[in-house]
Amino acid sequence: MTTRRTRPAPRPPEGTPPRTELARQAREVLAADVRVAHWAAADGAGPGTAPLSAADLDRAAAELRLTPDRVLAGWDRARLAGLVELHGDTVRPGWRLRAWDRDDSAVLRGWVALFDAWSLVHVSPEGIEATAVAEAIEAVPQVLSLLQLSAGPVPVPVLLDLLGQRVAELHEERCEVPYAPGAEGAPAGTQPVAPAAAPSDELNALLLDWALEGLAAVGALTLEPGHATLTPLGNWAVWVKLEQICVAAQSPAGNIEQPAAGMLLGCASLTPGPARAEYRAWLAARTVPSAVAELLGVARGEDALLRGLAFEALRVVGAPAEPEVRAVVAHPSLRPYALLWLAEYEGADPDDAQEVLSREEATWLWVDTAAAVADHGETGLLVRHLDSAVQGTVPALLEEVRAVGHPRTVQVLVALAAAHPDPALAKAMRRAAFQVHTGGGRA
Template sequence: MSIEWVNGAIEEIRAWGRSKDIVVDADEVRLLCDYASDYLDVGELADFTPGTFEQLLLDIYPRKVIAPPESAAETVAAARTLVDFLLDSGEIGTKMAARMRAKIDEIAPLMPAALADTTKFGMAKSIFGAMGADRPDPTALDAGPTGSGDDPLGLSPHRLRGVTADDGCECPGCAPLPAVRLPPPEEVARAVRRAGLLADAHRLTTWMLDGARTPTVRGALRVRDATRAAKELGVAAPAAAWRLAVDLGLVEVAGTAVSAAGGFRPLEARDDQEVLDLWAATVAFVTDGPAGVTGAAEFDQELYAVHDMLYRLRAPMTLDELREHLEETWPGGEDPGELDSALAVLASCGTVERVEDAIRLTPQGLWGMRETFIRMGMPAPVAPDPAEGDAAGLVDGLLSGVAAEQAELDIAAWLARRSPPEAARELLDAVRGQSAARRGVAVTIIDRLGAEAGDAVRPFLDEPELRPHAAGWLAARGLDAPPLTPEEVLWLSVDTLAHAMPAAEHDPGRFAESLTTAGPAAHTIEEMWQVEHPDVAEVLDLLGRHLPDREVAKAARKAAFKARSRGIR
């Protein structure tokens, strides 16, 4: 990563400014160096060229930095200061300095318009815009330095010019992080020992050393070695694995000579804490957007935004959602084949995984992102284990958007600590007088219980909103149960559909498909509008949008109108 040389450069520039009695905007200069390193392959100050400034200020800044157009003057001034330092320190000559200054003079009047041009925004900006982010308050952009002791990775939330939640920024990227459920550390260590970019970096290091192979004069992996490593070792991203090995200090490179770093050992020989420390650095390496992680340059530059959003969503992100954002930024239009290949490589790194037609963070990816946030100085709360709480906490947790596999584990662990009667009583008590969504969760869990919970369920026949569910549960287990009236049957249909509304909005295709085989009959829909249920109009609207039979869907829309009219009167 860029952090080492950038930190050194910033210290030199600060000292130069003090010696010259020049005010140096070190934060702005740091950002120039960070982006030059991450996206333009600048590895030291001497690598800056006039073209570097042109790409930074007219291409990368407009795509990556959320900042008002009027802030361009500050960035241009920092670029001029950087040129002055490069000349005084001997990194460049007078002719190069003159060319850089001329290029910056050309850029200065163009940069405000570039920052304001929404067509230039990269995926991170597009994601925040789609999530309803307002432009940050310009007064919130005067942030403290990044890369300080509180930010050892040299990062700031979303790379937004150092803005943090404490600065008052209200964009989604600076909003408080949600509480997440973390896997046990030993599981994380076990997973990253088995596979992923960290494991590949260790295997590649051993392979390079054993074969007396050498990198290029710039320390990069040779093309022929990358090809052989992919074939012989199954390493999906050899160049990134080698760069990680060098960054982590697994191997030392001097010219074209390589040697094992002091203390280099296989992952299997390291204790869990060592492995976890290395994995935290690996996740930061992946999400900080080094060129060549996936091979798709536009996607590589947005890896932090993708991981951050998956963390905040706490749920899979569909590929269509991802493509929708990439279509706005991918040159020539997003290529589905290239995206699929990029995601496959990213999955091999171990931070994300494919789930049908969606992607989500792996357990170790979630753990690593939280470590990254913590090192950036961001509070990253951990959600309590629902198994240790009451029924209300379990329902809250399940409604918060946990993955299906985790939901199953949470339910099983919670039920294991209670007898069936205790579980049924707690759950039904917790949703008494609550919403259809909460009732639906409780009833779904109680459906797992056998007849031994009958005595705990029976008292809830006296609760109007729980009576239809309780009666149906008892009857399904062959226990004595009162027959439901036609009105109660209708109410139960509406309540069940109301519980399904969030899922229907999330995956309308699947909901419409389920209605094809299990949707309510036309005569039932025509009667639903009379049901005394707070969600009846919304349920009928839902049916009107998704029922496959056009005539029945039209009847549902008419019934929704009747329900609302009745409510108005």
């Protein structure tokens, strides 16, 4: 039997203030955003996900004595920090806002949510390809780690050199190595091509400036001419991320280095609490945009179990995932999951969130969940899944399942027929499966 080697969790940085002091600093960073959140929630009629109207901006600016631009930024930051919840077109205070003055944990969680979403808070420079921006975002954790290890000011040229090295590593990891004409290893018949140009020093410098300004905007670091320094909040946040990574690396599940699909499968047998801990650790080791994109990529696949688990992991991401989740509502296989995610994000009780689904969407989701159980669960669980159908009776369920058009309908019905103890119901399921298979119902 081999013993798994573990790495010790990092110690808090020397001089880390107590949580009460960190929470005080977080309250200062978010003070204007909290005022905007209170104003929007008290006003009642919010703008949904669109920017505030010009009239709203002017009114809020006058009442709060802020500039219209600061009100707009405060609205965006309040949503990302979970200070407000959207219920249709109505804005309500989030639980963090309600607990703001008495719960330090709520304050720190709100600030960390904003810290994780720094690249959404600070708009990237115009005219730069999205790939270059994504690479810079992916390189930022290394920049933050260097700042944290240095425990003081770090010259910007040093950070620029690290950013450039990390971007080059990302290119290498993606095998972006062009063949020169006649080079050893070039495939036969390779035509001479100009090598792909690496991002210029000027581009890297521009992206580094953008990243540092974005992190400064959320209170993670301070900028002085020629150098950057982590704030106590930023220092603490980087330490928390490192601790999560180390704990995950020495946990029984240890899915930190797995791609999304492997991580989700590794969490499939865990109870909700440990699964969420694994999701948080996996997310902490990645940038939010790349993690969300990877999870949604898995959700688009054929494995229904992974689809459901991917959206569970996206619930841990929270506000930063909202634009991407909203964008996949039009995707037929993701629509029910996305609608439920958005309903819960906007404050609906999980037990009531199903009400946002149409009858057809609820039936489609029932078949998809049944497919996950058939592929990965026990036969008894598949039979019990019948009780969760909105139709109430098996004949009504079979009628609507035949028409819903899920690609796994036949397999689900056959699996149910094989598992069900009632011969008459099993026969009806086999008949329905045959009808769908032969064109008597939409496949």
